[in-house]
């Protein structure tokens with residue numbers, strides 16, 4: 001058991017899988033559903049799922065402003081897939097690829113990570129795949145992409161950790177790690193271990 005408490009945003013999407021991986025590594029996990037869940041955290045995970053739905057729920061739950069503040073104030077944060085979209089400063093196609101249902105809802109994203117992402121960048125239908133590629137500081141890693149975004153632009157201070165077919169799929173900026181793929185669905189916990197080591201500092 002390690003003395004680290006990680007808050008996993010649990011409004012929608014693949015949050016349980018992150019919790020399993022983090023607790024296997026000895027961390028304590030707590031599910032974030034309301035502002036009072038944000039106290040005493042050493043790190044935050046923003047899981048994959050549907051970023052438009054998550055953004056709406058962030059507003060409804062009152063989490064949007066306090067969560068954004070914690071991340072911009074420096075709390076270590078890991079965002080995967082939809083979580084990366086939530087962190088991105090800019091979404092290049094917020095409307096074009098959205099369903100009618102999605103179009104009815106405003107796009108809400110935290111905007112703490114100075115990158116531009118393209119949602120559903122691999123197309124909406126035949127868009128899930130697995131590939132093993134190197135990640136800087138981690139080594140070869142099995143990357144699982146599910147209707148994933150990729151990163152089209154980064155600010156100069158953003159560290160690019162991995163590319164697939166020339167597109168950026170993993171970045172680090174100060175306390176924030178953003179990934180296009182789903183490390184919590186793989187058998188390899190090296191990314192979560194690396195994240196926990198940042199939370200321990």
Ligand code: GLN
Pocket residue numbers: 047048049050051052080081082083085119120146147148149
């Ligand atoms: N396509 C989703 C979105 O735009 C992300 C998919 C995922 O998190 N696996 O929010």
